[in-house]
Amino acid sequence: MAGRARTVLVVLASGLLVILGGCSSPQPDVTIDLLRENWKDVTGVTAGGDGLQVTASARSIVGQDGRGGQPDPPLNLAGTHLMVGGDFTLSATFADMTADASWALYDKPPVIADEFRVEPAGLRLTLQGKELDIAVFDGTQNKDLARPVPMHDERVTLNNPEAPLTVHRSGDTLTVASGGETLTSLALGKVFSSGRLWLGFSSDSGGFDVTSLTAAAPRSAGLRTSGAAAADVWQSEDGLQALAAKTRPDLRIGAAVALGPLSSDEDYARVLVGNFGSITPENAMKPQFLSPRQGVYTFEEADAIIAMAQSKGMIVHGHTIAFTEAMPRWMRELPSGTDAERKSSAAALLDYVTTVVTHFKGRLDSLDVVNEPFDVDQGTSFQQNIWYRVFGSGYPAVVSKAVYAADPAVKQFINENGADVPGRRQDALRKLASDTNAQGGHLYGVGLQAHVYDIGTDAISAGDLSKTLDAFDAAGLRVRISENDVTDDQGTDTQAQQYATVLAGCLRSRACVSYTTWGVDDRYDWSIDHDGNLRQGHDFLFHDGQPTPAYDAMRQVLGG
Template sequence: MAGHSRRLVALASGLLLAVAGCTGQASASQEDGVVDLRQQDWQHVPGVAADGDGLRVTATALSIVDRDNGGRQANPPLNLAGTHLVTDGDFSLSARFTDVTDDAAWALYDSPPVIADEFRIEPAGLRLTLDDDDLEVIVFDGSSQQDVTDPEPVYDEHVTLSNPQAPITVHRTGDTIEIASDGDTVASTPFGEVFKSGELWLGLSSDEGSFEVSSLTATADEGASLATTGPAVERAQPSAQGLQSLADRVRPGFKIGAAVALGPLASDADYAQEFVGDFGAITPENAMKPQFLSPRQGVYTFEEADAILAMAESKGMTVHGHTIAFTEAMPRWMKELPTGSEEDRQASAEVLLDYITTVVTHFKGRLASLDVVNEPFDVDQGTSLQKNIWYQTFGPGYPAIVSQAVHDADPDVRQFINENGADVPGERQDALLDLARDTNAQGGHIYGVGLQSHVYDIETDAISTDDLTETLSNVQDAGLHARISENDVTDDEGTDIQAQQYADVLATCLSSPTCVSYTTWGVDDRYDWWVDDDGSVQQGHDLLFDEGHPTPAHQAMKQLLKSS
C-alpha cells in the first residue's frame, strides 16, 4: 500500500472486535475424544512442515520493520488457512516438544492478530516459550495498548520445568488457565476468559532454532464440544448482484477488486462473503511485500501468499501482485545490503536480482499483473526518486532493471508502477508518466501506472471527474494504461459525499478504455485500523462495508453499474 499509516487494513483482532464464530463446522476425527492436531492442515504456515508423524518447526525471522528501520516487531505465524478449533466450553491442549535447538514457542489465540505493514496487534490469547528448562507464560487480554508495537501482557511469568521433554498442558476452566508439565501445575492465571470467542487459533514458531512437535492434541472437557474447521472463505460464494457480476454486464473483462488479508478471510464469515460476493480481483495487502516474503536473506516464506492465491483461484478471481521494489516494506537484510563500493554494488545487485527471479518465478502463471515498482517518489509528494537500496545499487535507472528481471522470469505478467498523489494532473503525475516511459525506453516492460486514489481528506484529496478524465487522457497519450489501484474515501464529510466520490472514480475509470481495472484498498471498516501520530490505534470509516453491512458508497457503486 501507499506507505501511509492511514490505511493499515489488516487481520481480524480480538483486541478490536469479537468476531463471530465460523459456520459450517466439521467435527474432527477423534479417538477417545482427543483431536490429534499434528494430522490437521499446516501447509500454509511459514516454518512448519510435516515430518513423519510429527511437525518440524524452524525459525523464519518473520518480523515487521517500521518505515524508518528503527524497530523490529516479531511476527510469528498462526495457522490461518488451515485448521482451527471451535469449542463451546472448557478444553485442554497438550504438546510435547523435542529436539529443541534453541527455543520452542506455542501460541493459542482467541482470534487472529492484526497484521499490517508497520505493526501487529496482539489479540487475546496465550503464548508459551520453552528455552531449555525455562518456560515463559504470557497472556494478552486483548485490551488497548499504549504502544501497539510493544504490547504489554497482563500476565508474564517464567517457571522452571523439572522435565522439559514432558508434555506441556494448557487447561482452561472458566476464568482460569492452568499450565501443567510432568504431572505438576506450574502456572495458574485468572485470565481464562481471554478465550471467550469459542475459537482457538494455533501457532508454532521459533525465534532462532528449530524443534520437533512429537505430540499436539486437543480435548474438550466433559459436557463441552470440540470441532475442527477450515477457513470461512471456503463457504463464501459470488453474488449475482455483486459489483463484479454487475460490471461484467457493463464492460466484460473489467475487474473490480479489493486488497485483502488472510486473517479475516479465514476467520470472519461476513468479510469472506463480502469479498467473494462482490469482487472479481484480489490484491494481497501485505503478504507479497518483501518483508513478508523473505524475512532473512535466502529464506522465503511464500505460505500465506500462496494461501491467498489458492483462495483466489478457487473462486475464479484474478490476482494483482503487490509488490517488488518498495522502500517501506523491505526486510532489514535487504535495506542493509552494502553499496559503498563498486564491488559491494555488484554483489548486492546479484542478491536483489536473485530475489526478483525467485519471487516472480514462484508466482509465475498465477498473477495477471504486478506492481514492479511501488511508490518510487519522495514521500512528501515530491518528484525525486527515493534513494532506497534499489537506487543505491543500480542507480536512477533501477526501474528498468527491475522490470527486465521481472519480464525474464514471467514475460506474461502485466507490469505497473504504482504511486500515490498522481491521480490528478500535476508535477507528480508528470514525473510518474515520465518514469514509466523512460523505463520502457531503457528496456523495461511497463504496461501501465497504478493510481492509488486515496482520499484521506475531502478538501485536499478529492478527485473530480474532470481531473480523473484528464489524467486518463494523459496516461493514454503516454502510451500506457491505468488502474485505480488503492481507492478509499474518508466519511469525515458525511457518507453522501463519500458515496459520490466513490461512484465518480469508478464511473470515470469504467468509461475509459485506458483504465483497465478498479481496486479499493480494503473491504470492511471492521478491519480499517491505523496508528495516529500519538501512537494510538484509530478506526477508519473509508470502505464499502461497515461491520458486515454495505455502506452508502457500496450502494452508489451498485446503482451506477445497474444504470450504466
C-alpha cells in the same frame, strides 16, 4: 468434610492432564489429534510422519523508516483451527529443541499492517531449556504496539521439559501444567471468549519438533476442527463484479485482502468473495513478508491467499517488488558505497526478483514491479532507496527486465500515490513509465492509488480523472485504480459520492483496466495516529459486515 469440593488430577495415557473440579466433571469424550490436520501453509512449520518440524523464520515487521522489528510469529490461518464452546484441554510435546520453542493459542488472528501487528487475546508459551515463559494477553493494546504487554507474565522452571505441556480451560479458570504438575492457574478474563482457537508454533533462533498435539473437550463443548472462512462462500450474481461484467466484461473490481480476516471472519469472506473479481495481497507479497532473511523465503501466506482466489475464479494482482518501505533489514543494509559493493548488492537484489517472480509465475495476472518511486512529500524526485543507490535512476527498467525474464506473461505496473490528478507528479510518473519502456522495460501501465485521506485536499473530481486517464491512454499506458479508499470525515454521503466518482471515471475509460479498493471492512481499518495511538478508520465499503452508503453508490454506478 461434606460440602468441600475436591480437585482431582487425572493423567490419561495420551499424556493429557485433565483437571476435574469436584466429582461432577466428566472426562473429555471428544479428542482430536491435531498433528493429522492441515499445517501446509504455516511459515516455518513442516508436517512429517513423526509430527511437526518447526524452524525459525525470523519474521518481523519493520517500520516505514526501517527502525524496529516487531516479532510476527505465524499462526495456522489457512489450515486448521478449533471450534469449542466450553471447557477444553490442549496438550503438546516438544523434542529436539536447539534453542527456544513457542506455542501460541489465540481466540482470533492478529491484525497485521505493513508497520505493526495488533496482538489479540490469547496465550503464548515459550520454552528454553527448563525455563518456561507464560504470557497471557487479553487483547488490550498499549501505546507501543511493538511491545504488547501481557495481562499475566511469569517464568517457571520445569522438572522435565520433555513432558507434555497442557493448557486447560475450566469455566473462568485457565491452567497451564507440565507432566501432571500445575504451573499456574488464573482467571481467564477476555481470553478464549470467541469459541475459537488459532494455533501456531515458532522459534526465534532455532528449531524443534512437535511430537504430539491433541485437543480434548466434553462432548457438550462441541469441539471440532474448521478451515478458512472463505472456503464455503462464492461470488454473488448481484455483487459488484457481476454488475460490472454486464457493461465492462474486461473490467475487474478488486480489493486488497489479508489472510487473517479471510480465514477467520465469515462476514469479511462473504462480502469479499461475493463482490470482487480480483484481489491484491495487502502485505503478504511485500519484501519483508516474503524474505525476512537473505536467501530465506516465506511464501506460505501469499500462496494461501492466491490459492483461495483461484478457487473462487478471482485474478490476483501482485504487490510489490521494488519498494522503499516494507523492506527487510537485510535488504535495507546492502552496501552500495563502492563499485564492488554495488555489484554484489545488485546480484542479491536481482536474485530476490527472480526467485519471487519465478515462484509466482503463472498465478499472477499483474504485478507492481515498482511501488512509490517518488519522494513522500509529493514531489518528483526519486526516493533514495537501495534500488536507487545500487542501480541509479534507471532502476525501474532493470527491475522490469528481470521480472519479464522470469515471467513474460505477467502485466507490469508502476504504482504511485498523489498522481491521480493532473500536475507535476502525474507528469513525472507518466514520463518515468515511458522512459522505463524506452530503456527496455516491459510496463503495461501505471497504478493510481487514489487514496482520499482528506476530502478537502485529496478529492478527485470527475473532470480531473477523465483528463488523467486520457493522458495515460495517449501515452500508450493502461491504468489501474489501485488503492482507492475514502475518509468519512465529512460524512458518509460525501464519502459515497467520491467512491462513485472514481469508479464511474474508470468504468467510462478504455485506459482503466481495473478498480481496486484498499480494504474490505472497517473492522480491519487500523492505523497509528500522530500521537502514536491506535486508530480505527471508516474508509471502506463495509462496516462490521454490513454495506455502507459508499457500497450502495458503487452499485448504482454499475447499474445495480
